[in-house]
Amino acid sequence: MLPTSRSPVLAVPFPVKxxxxxxxxxxxxxxxxxxxxxxxxAAHVKREADAGHQxxxxxxxxxxxxxxxxxxxxxxxxxxxxxxPFFDAREYDTVVASGxxxxxxxxxxxxxxxxxxxxxxLGWQIPVRTNGIHGSARIEEIDGSEIINRMGRGQVxxxxxxxxxxxxxxxxxxxxxGSDTSAVGLAAAIKADRCDIYxxxxxxxxxxxxxxxxxxxLSRISFEEMLxxxxxxxxxxxxxxxELAKVHGVRIFVRSSFDDPQLIDSSPxxxxxxxxxxxxxxxxxxxxxxxxxxxxxxAQISLRRVSDKPGVAAAVFGPLAEANVNVDMIVQNVSEDGxxxxxxxxxxxxxxxxxxxxxxxxxxxxxxxxxQSDPGMVKVSVIGVGMRSHxxxxxxxxxxxSEHGVNIRAITTSEIKISILIDAAYAELAVRxxxxxxxxxxx
Ligand code: ASP
Ligand code: MG
Numbered sequence: 157m158l159p160t161s162r163s164p165v166l167a168v169p170f171p172v173k174x175x176x177x178x179x180x181x182x183x184x185x186x187x188x189x190x191x192x193x194x195x196x197x198a199a200h201v202k203r204e205a206d207a208g209h210q211x212x213x214x215x216x217x218x219x220x221x222x223x224x225x226x227x228x229x230x231x232x233x234x235x236x237x238x239x240x241p242f243f244d245a246r247e248y249d250t251v252v253a254s255g256x257x258x259x260x261x262x263x264x265x266x267x268x269x270x271x272x273x274x275x276x277x278l279g280w281q282i283p284v285r286t287n288g289i290h291g292s293a294r295i296e297e298i299d300g301s302e303i304i305n306r307m308g309r310g311q312v313x314x315x316x317x318x319x320x321x322x323x324x325x326x327x328x329x330x331x332x333x334g335s336d337t338s339a340v341g342l343a344a345a346i347k348a349d350r351c352d353i354y355x356x357x358x359x360x361x362x363x364x365x366x367x368x369x370x371x372x373x374l375s376r377i378s379f380e381e382m383l384x385x386x387x388x389x390x391x392x393x394x395x396x397x398x399e400l401a402k403v404h405g406v407r408i409f410v411r412s413s414f415d416d417p418q419l420i421d422s423s424p425x426x427x428x429x430x431x432x433x434x435x436x437x438x439x440x441x442x443x444x445x446x447x448x449x450x451x452x453x454x455a456q457i458s459l460r461r462v463s464d465k466p467g468v469a470a471a472v473f474g475p476l477a478e479a480n481v482n483v484d485m486i487v488q489n490v491s492e493d494g495x496x497x498x499x500x501x502x503x504x505x506x507x508x509x510x511x512x513x514x515x516x517x518x519x520x521x522x523x524x525x526x527x528q529s530d531p532g533m534v535k536v537s538v539i540g541v542g543m544r545s546h547x548x549x550x551x552x553x554x555x556x557x558s559e560h561g562v563n564i565r566a567i568t569t570s571e572i573k574i575s576i577l578i579d580a581a582y583a584e585l586a587v588r589x590x591x592x593x594x595x596x597x598x599x
Contacts (some may be wrong), residue, residue, distance in 0.1 A: 176208045176209060176210070177209050177210070177348075177349040177350070178209065178210040178211075178212075178307065178346060178347065178348045178349055179204055179209045179210070179211050179212070179348055179349065179350055179351075179352060180211075180212050180213070180214060180339050180340075180342050180343040180346070180348045180350075180351040180352065181200065181201060181204065181211060181212075181213045181214075181352045181354060182213070182214040182215070182216075182317065182335060182336065182338075182339035182351065182352065182353045182354060183197050183200075183213065183214075183215050183216065183263075183354045183355075183413055184216045184219075184335070184336075184353075184354070184355045184356070184413075185216040185217055185218060185219035185220070185221070185222070186219045186355070186356040186413075187216075187354055187355065187356065187413035187414075188215055188216060188217075188218055188219075188259045188262075188263070189218050189219040189220075190218065191262070193413075194259065194262050194263055194266055195266050196413070196417065197213075197215075197263060197266075197354075197413060198263060198266035198267045198269075198270055198272070199270070199417035199418070200354065200413060200417045200420075201213055201263075201267060201272065201274075201312060202267065202270050202272050202417075203417050203418075203420060203422055204422055205272055205310075205312055206422075207422035209422070210307040210308065211307070211312045211313075212303055212307060212312070212313040212314075212315060212342055212346060212348070213263065213312065213313065213314045213315065214315045214316075214317040214335055214338045214339035214342055215256060215259040215260050215263055215314065215315070215316065215317055215335065216255075216256060216259065216317050216318065216335040217255025217256050217258065217259055217318070218255065218258070218259060221255040221258075222252055222255050222318075222332070225251050225252045225254065225255055226248075226252055228251065229243055229247070229248045229251050229252065230243070245290035245291045246290050246324070246326050246327075248290065248291055248329075249290050249291060249319075249326070249327045249328055249329045250326070250327055252318075252329055253279070253316070253318060253319040253327045253329050255318075256316035256317050256318050256319055256335065257276075257278060257316050259316070260276040260277070260278070260314045260315065260316040261276045263276070263314050264276040264314045267312055267314070272312055273310055273311045273312065274311065274312040274313075274314055275306075275311060275312075275313065275314065276314045276315075276316065277303070277313055277314065277315045277316065278316050278319065279315075279316060279319035279320040279321055279327065279328075279338075280319075280320070280321040280327065282298060282299060282300075282302070282303065282315065283298075283299060283320070283321050284298050284319070284320035284321065284338065284341065284342075285297040285298070285299075285320060285321060285322075285323075286320035286321065286322050286328045286330070287322065287323070287328075288322045288323050288324060288328070289328075290322065290326075290328055290329070291329060291331070292329075292330070292331035293320060293322060293328035293329060293330055293331075294330070294396070295320060295330065295337065295338075295341045295400070298341050298342060298344070298345035299345070300342070300345030300346040300347075303315075303342075303345075303346055304346050304347075307346070315338065315342055316338075317334065317335025317336075317338035317339060318330055318334040318335045318338060319334075319338070320338075330396070331394070331396070332394075333393075333394035334394060334396070336353060336393045336394040336396075336397035337394050337396045337397040337400060339351050339353060339397070340397045340398075340400045340401045340404075340406050340408065341400055343401075343404075343406045344400065344404035344406050348406070349407075350406075350407050350408075350409055351401070351406050351407070351408045351409070352408075352409045352411060352430075353393065353408055353409065353410045353411070354411055354412065354413035355392065355410060355411075355412065355413065356412070356413070356414065357392065357410075357412060358373060358410075358411060358412035358415070358429050358430060359373040359374065359375075359410050359411065359412075359429065359430045359431035360373070360374050360377055360382065360385065360390070360392055360410055360431040360433070360447075361373055361374065361447070362374060362446070362447045362448065362591060362596040362597075363447060363448040363449070363450075363587055363591050363596070364390070364450070364587070367450075367583075367584050367587050367588065368448075368587060368588050368591045368597070370591070370592075370597035371591065371596070371597070372596065372597070373429070373430075373431060374431050374446065374447070375431065375432065376431065376432045376433075376434060376438065376439045377431060377432075377433055377434075377439075377446055377447070378433075378434065378435065378436040378439060378446075378541055379398060379401060379402035379433060379434070379435065379436075380402070380436065380541055380572060381446045381447070381539050381540065381541055381572065382398050382408075382433045383395065383398045383399060383402060384449070384537070384539045384570075384572060384573045385446075385447055385449050385539055386398050388449040388450075388451055388535065388537040388539065388573065388575065389449040389450050389451030389452075389535070389537070390447070390449045392410060393408070393410070398433070401433065405435065407432060407433065407434045407435075408432070408433040408434075409430050409431070409432050409433075410430055410431045410433065411428060411429065411430030411431075412429070412430070415428075415429070436541060442541065442542055443540060443542055443594075443596075444540050444542030444543065444546045444549060444594070445538055445539070445540035445542065445543070445549065445594040445596065446539055446540040446541070446542075447539050447540070447596070448536065448537065448538055448539070448587055448590045448591050448594075448596070449536075449537045449539060450534055450535065450536045450537070450583055450586075450587055451534065451535045451537075452534050452580065452583065453504060453505040453506070453532075454484070454502045454503075454504065454505065454533040454534060454535050454577065455502060455503055455504070455505045455507075455508040455511075455529060455530065455531040455532070455533060456500060456501075456502050456529065456530045456533050456565060456566065456577060457500070457501055457502070457503060457508070457511060457512070457515070457527065457528070457529045458498060458499070458500040458526075458527075458528040458529075459472065459498065459499045459500075459515070459522070459524040459526070459527055460498055460524060460525050460526040460527075460528065461496040461497075461498070461524060461525035461526065462496060462497055462498065462499050462522060462523065462524040462525075463495065463496055463522075463523040463524075464491040464494055464495055464496055464497045468499075468522060468523070469488070469499075471518060471521050471522045472499060472515070472518075472522055473486075475514050475515070475517070475518045476503075476511055476514055476515070479510055479511070479514045481503050481504075481507045481510060481511045481514065482503065482504060482507065483501050483502070483503055484501065484502045484503065484535070485500075485501060485502045485535065485566050485568045485575060485577060486499075486500075486501040486568070487499070487500045487501065487566050487567075487568065488500075496525075499524075500566055502533065502535065502566070502577060505531050505532065508529055508531055512527060512529055515527055532579070532580045533565065533577050533578065533579065533580060534577070534578055534579070534580045534582075534583040534586075535575050535576070535577050535578075536575070536576050536578060536583065536586045536587060536590065537573050537574065537575040537576070538553055538573065538574045538576075538590055538594070539572060539573045540572060540573075540594075541572050543571065543572050543573070543574075544571055544572060549574065550567075550569065550574050552593055552594070553574055553576065553590055553593070555593075556589045556590060556593040557576070557578075557586060557589060557590075559589075560582075560585055560586070560589045562578055562582045562585060562586050562589070563578065563579065563582075564576050564577070564578060565577040565578060565579070
């Protein structure tokens with residue numbers, strides 16, 4: 157069962173002090189992309205098991221596999237003679253969950269060949285119970301007892317990520333990128349001391365190093381900040397996994413699977429390179445700004461001269477929600493004379509057409525005059541818990557962008573973030589400017 161409150165075992169300081177601890181190790185698709193890489197993963201797992209830790213592993217499918225499976229599912233109805241690309245979501249789950257079944261089995265075989273006692277676990281075998289939303293199910297409960305039992309006897313549990321079993325007793329998948337969430341859920345259920353997420357980068361960076369080579373790896377970042385980073389575009393972790401980690405106090409350590417397993421020191425007290433995602437109180441030197449995230453492919457919609465009366469926002473966003481359009485930045489102006497106002501918000505580029513047609517259909521009820529839409533926007537966000545106690549963070553961003561000639565289209569803020577919508581052409585310039593103005597490129 158997922159513990160409902162923070163268990164004391166999770167409060168150990170990092171590096172883990174006890175001689176033996178319980179670890180969840182998660183490996184993403186690029187880390188298990190072929191048989192040689194799976195053998196490399198097995199070497200990482202063996203290293204931790206040899207160091208005396210109790211280990212459970214969660215794996216993704218081989219890189220590209222899930223895309224291929226999704227594609228097959230989408231193509232099948234048409235090949236079978238149906239015009240619309242509709243398919244049964246339960247069968248979608250049956251097909252796409254298979255990628256993780258393959259890697260879990262192969263990793264168990266690799267471990268056994270290296271003399272490590274191991275077995276694979278599919279979601280339904282544990283079981284990982286989810287709700288009934290096939291294709292993007294949420295974990296409701298994980299029974300960790302049998303895994304704890306076997307880890308106590310020295311067996312490594314290799315768990316297929318991304319999958320669970322729904323109330324209908326059928327396989328349910330957790331949404332793309334969901335094996336991060338499987339790993340964190342598992343860590344909470346077995347009361348692991350840490351959840352190590354092994355990936356193709358060696359941690360969480362102050363911004364995307366492909367855009368700003370001076371980006372630095374953060375040694376620690378708080379749950380809240382990581383949640384914002386992930387939601388606002390940083391692709392390291394699935395957003396839900398961070399939510400779950402925050403609720404259950406699961407400390408996540410993001411690290412690289414491409415470091416030589418033989419050269420890593422797993423002894424107590426050692427600190428391998430990576431980023432620890434943890435409680436704010438565990439971070440001694442808190443910076444005002446921790447990172448800059450960006451999200452591409454946003455579209456801006458502005459409704460001009462909307463009547464300013466109660467119920468208008470509900471009339472706009474209700475139908476969009478029903479049509480499953482994810483609305484993000486919402487800005488509404490105060491009207492001059494109390495009769496009409498403007499309303500601007502963003503949606504994913506891919507949903508722009510759908511959103512516009514939904515709004516046109518509801519035009520009479522909403523009562524707007526003009527619908528303007530602009531695709532190809534980028535949302536750049538400045539994130540840091542230090543903003544709660546420091547003034548002037550936002551004005552620093554605006555000044556810096558103006559000095560670089562970047563026009564701001566919309567702004568939204570929360571306690572710990574400022575998001576700015578700009579034209580895509582200025583995205584890289586804006587990210588670099590903001591990264592430097594907050595001193596993130598300095599050691
Ligand atoms: N294999 C799944 C996906 O590609 C889950 C994961 O990798 O986390 O979305
Ligand atoms: Mg992933």
